[in-house]
Amino acid sequence: MSGEMVAVDYYIPLIMFLIIGAIVPIGALAAVKIISPQKSTFQKRSTYEGGLIPIREAIIQYNVQYYLFAIVFVIFDVEVLFLYPWIYVYASEVIPTLGGVNIAVIDMLIFIVVLLIGLLYAIKKEALRWV
């Protein structure tokens, strides 16, 4: 099994990192369970809220505005993802030019302008107003 390192191989060490990164805290947690004193009482395991008994649970049905925030983000993040492959092509000499400017650059500038118009629309519609 010989040959050049391919892209996938770079993730092998990362998997090792992931495993060790998870094992260390789990080990610590297990050790703590043994070493530290454990005196669990009813009140100790009750929810803290300024010393009083909380009024109702914290996990409730949340305001819909939070959801709008997330949706706007998903849209923009996907758009930005398109920019990443573009890094590798925009300087390529294969791509034709238009008036001395690389056509990929013009495309992307149009794309960004459209993106900004979308952002303006989102701001106008108060999708980004905090809850």
Place this chain on the structure above:
Amino acid sequence: MTTANDVLNALQSAFPGAIEEAKVGPERQLWATIKPDRIVDVCKYLRDNHNFDHYSGAAGVDRIDEGLFEVTEMLASHGAHQVVALLKVKTKRDSPSVKSLTGLYWNANWYEREIWEMLGINFEGHPELYPLLLSDELMGVWPWRKDYKGYPDYTTAERAIEKVNAEGYTEYSIPPTPAEIEAGTVPVERPKYPTFREREEMEIKGESEMILHMGPQHAVVPGPFLLDILVDGERVKKAFLDVGYIHKGIEKIMENRTYVQGIPITDRLCYIAALTNNEAYCGAVERLLGIEAPERAQYIRMILEELSRIQSHLLGTAEFLTLIGSAVFSPFLYMIIDREDVLTCIESVTGARINHSFVRFGGVRNDLPDGFKDMTLDVLKMVRQKTEEYKELFLSDSIYRKRMEGVGVLSPSEARRLGVSGPPLRASDTPYDMRREDPYLLYKDMDFDVITRKEGDSNARVEVRLDEIFESCYIIEQCLDQISSGPIMAESVPKRIKPDPGEAYYRVEDHRGEMGFFVVSDGSDKPVKVKARGPVYAYFQALPPLLEGVYIADVVAIAGSMDACTSEVDR
């Protein structure tokens, strides 16, 4: 200028027969006893025709010998004139009931609730007669009545019974003492009302709303109190305030101490403003005794009270900075360092850092030490320079301005309606300062400005405090220039303080606003009633309406800019 006599004459012509007895006190004070059924009309008349738009408080006195309760309503004006009207209403002791003034003055609410829970006087027409300071356990025993047998109580801790409730939380109940049971003051039937928690739960309307406890232990509270906010997302829809977590019964305790023993208790009323509390109490008793402190003593008092104001404003601003910044925000720590220097000055005279017990009836305890003038002038120079820097810092900090400007705006009319005083009122463009309005000590000879701001927002409140530091410095410098040698105690002060029967009301400008002491004497060596009217009480009452519709982060900014002190509210 309207004088107390004018008001009295007007009242007597407008309400013939409604005024039972009346007298005009020396310091622009009008004392009158009003027939119980006419009190609302009289107050309405005074408010509408004579500018009595400031409801300053109410005190309930138990006249057990006469079988009566007295409620004294204190009315004043926001700068239109300097008359203070103290209107008494008497009611039978067996079925006490008085008409409520909440329809006229919004801020009468808490004062009347307090009298209700402490003395059991019913207020007809009061919208929410719920307990304010006391726990449910003490409701119905009316602890401030003179025949209450639960005081003194040395065995609260021993009697406490621990029990686990249905949910599993531990609860405590402290049963009545044998004396109480014997005297039969234990209520057979407690008044019926929804508890604080039930009242809150009734307000939850939507699915996405929740009630967040901020307190009694929370980084925003300067002392234990409960601020509950009903939030939808992060927007506050309604705020609820529950105080009384450190209610000590100071007024009851002072009724059972001699006059002199009351002075250390007033220190603990508000530990940041110990000296002005001393001053207000001693001033009231001095009025009862008819004595006046010698000039040097008055200067010393003024110097120390202004120094105390400086340290209070520094601490207040510093604490406020930790709320909108964090506990590691450097200017907060710098302010505390500066405050230490000011405290050193005060300490060199009084010997204590915060609880001084320094002011005496008819004078002060100690004279100024040698070198005090130079030390103070040095400190003042430093304080001036530093405060200048802080102001510049805040002005140039865009985050600070973004957080503070337009947050928690109190319009002038709203501020007057809510009954706040001191820096929050002055920040709302109302130059209302006891040092000008009701001059005490030698403030009438002093040259200083009453700082006001137009905006009325959190930023303005802080700026007013910082600017007042300069004014205080200026006053101290004038005092240090003018002070001459002389006695520090009046000669006519009796060994045993036993004022003649009577009442006195004396108000001073606390660091936070109007601080008034209402003292009633019956000729013995203990007061019948001591009522402390604190400024923070009014701030707290005004807080829930201010917090509606703001973000959680602004709750902190607004509550912090008020510079609250829980101890004084709870007393």
Place this chain on the structure above:
Amino acid sequence: MVLSAITEFAAQEPKLYAFIIGLIGAAILASVINVAAMAVVWLERKVMGDLQSRYGPNRVGGRWGILQLGADAIKLFTKEDVIPRGADKPVYVWAPIVASATTMLVAGAMPFGAVIIDGKEIPLVVANMDISALYVEAALSLMAISAFMAGWSSNNKYSMLGAFRGIARMIAYEVPMGVCVISVAIMAHSLNLVEIVQAQNIWFAVAQPLGFVIFAIALITDLGRMPFDQTEAEEEIIAGYNTEYSGIRFGLLYFQEYNVMLLGSILLVLLYLGGWNGPVIPVISFISPMIWFFMKVLIVLVALIWVRVSLLRFRIDQVTDLGWKILLPLSMVNLAWAVVVGLYFA
């Protein structure tokens, strides 16, 4: 000699080589990075002390208080571990582990400087992949997930608000941050962090000042440092998402925060401040890149601490507004600037 043997081995057995180097690297980094985080906490407390005219820890372990963090770690390690009754147990237990694993994932692809052997610069990086800049940026934002897990599972209102704030803040700054990384990649013609560093004949902080500022702000936000620490605003929501966490679980979340602070500063140095580039110091040429790298990271760390003690906290709606309405358009402007400069002047 050894170096050539390793290269040879790597060429022959790439998968085995990757496995071994991953294991060694992970074992070393797992210990080093946690100690480094403790050092950062100590540094923060000392620098904060200096900035606030006080001493900071100076009693435990000599006059510099070096062992202070050791004491803190022991304390947290032997503290009782409480899981609230209302908590969503699996998520509650996972949150600190996810946080720890996240930092390790970031550390795996992050170059920690370079050494010069035989006149050749060898970057100290475990997984030197082609898209490491994108990868690191993506993995860093996983921290928000662990914070959200912690906040949501606690069933505590303060934690819940902190968790929502954390996510809202992360998503508001993720897009500008991504665009900034793209701008850097355009100038460097690569998404590989090592190549980005090597491409910085002029620091990108100089070539793209706007991008540097935007990235620095977005990074502070991602780290939840002072003007942007709404998730754990002590005065508003007690301790934010880790309000209910105690003992070692809190310790893990706490130290991970500082780990991420360290890794974030390293990322800033790599992307904008020329990484380990610097004039070769004659006598100790072997580690001269390391010295430059270490100094730059230290300066960035101290700057972060300095910012923490001198700025007030934004309100959360102001934070999201700043991200969406100011930084995002500006980052687009920066992108255009990068294209123009990268294409026609480079």
Place this chain on the structure above:
Amino acid sequence: MGISDVIPLPVAVDKELEKWTIWGRPLTDVWFTTTEKIHEIIDMGPIKNVLNWGRKNSLWFLMQPMGCCGVEMLVFGCPPYDCDRFGIFPRATPRQVDVMIISGYITRKYLPAIKNLWEQIPEPKWVMAIGECAISGGPFYDSYNIINNTGRFFPIDVYVPGCPPRPEKFIEGFRELQEKIKQREDKRGY
């Protein structure tokens, strides 16, 4: 108390593990006895000293100003006194603190809340009574609303007298507590 508290596994695994036995004894039993043995070994000596060294040098206290002493508590954390020198600093949540400072009068209304806060602090924990009010009720000892003997409700390790004590006294109180932890003479035996 189960394996799912430590390692993120479904609670069902816990239920399953409860049925398991080792040498005829339930697994949870074995777990507990082992833990107890380990605790005994730790208690015997040197390890405990190391642990207590860590504990005593990292006393985080609950931010809970209650009265006059609350102001001095604030100053205690600030430059002239600077509690951070000793590794002491305030936290706002009881989950992350070791020391509770009772810095004022406990009233009938506040007692359940403060007791709840105390319960919610994880072990090991200590409590300090600072100021006269917390010790005996102070000037308000005869009030109808004050709990004038805090010691009945809390295992108080250190009493710091003063009304209010100066910030230096706070430091002294903490030094005293550190000494007690080192000598293992604190009330709760850590």
